[in-house]
Amino acid sequence: MLAATCHCGAVRIEIPHVPTEVTNCNCSLCRRLGGLWAYYDVGSVKVVGHPEKTNEYVQGDRTLRTVRCATCGCTTHWEPLDPTVHKRMGVNIRNFDPVAIGDVRIRLLDGADTWETLDWNELK
Ligand SMILES: [Zn+2]
Numbered sequence: 001m002l003a004a005t006c007h008c009g010a011v012r013i014e015i016p017h018v019p020t021e022v023t024n025c026n027c028s029l030c031r032r033l034g035g036l037w038a039y040y041d042v043g044s045v046k047v048v049g050h051p052e053k054t055n056e057y058v059q060g061d062r063t064l065r066t067v068r069c070a071t072c073g074c075t076t077h078w079e080p081l082d083p084t085v086h087k088r089m090g091v092n093i094r095n096f097d098p099v100a101i102g103d104v105r106i107r108l109l110d111g112a113d114t115w116e117t118l119d120w121n122e123l124k
Pocket of ligand 1: 072
């Protein structure tokens with residue numbers, strides 16, 4: 001288990017293991033948020049302070065919500081609106097200590113258009 005908080009500490013995220021890769025997506029929402037997403041099964045991640053200390057945004061197709069701290073505004077994760085249908089969630093790994101995350105590959109996902117992987121980078 002590895003834990004991190006948003007900038008102000010109101011929201012704590014616990015992931016079951018360090019990711020081996022994270023996704024940088026260029027879709028209309030992700031490019032604005034600037035997050036790096038690590039994917040986990042919904043039940044395997046604990047978000048302490050959510051939803052009491054968070055705000056959410058639900059976009060057009062209403063399949064998921066992006067969640068941010070209501071105090072400092074840092075995006076913590078996205079999660080499915082219906083976890084019985086979609087079982088995966090994305091944690092914004094930018095909240096974690098880069099030293100704790102270590103060497104992880106960044107996948108550049110073309111979520112704006114083709115949904116294909118465009119490139120790989122290293123997290124620096
Ligand atoms: Zn905060």
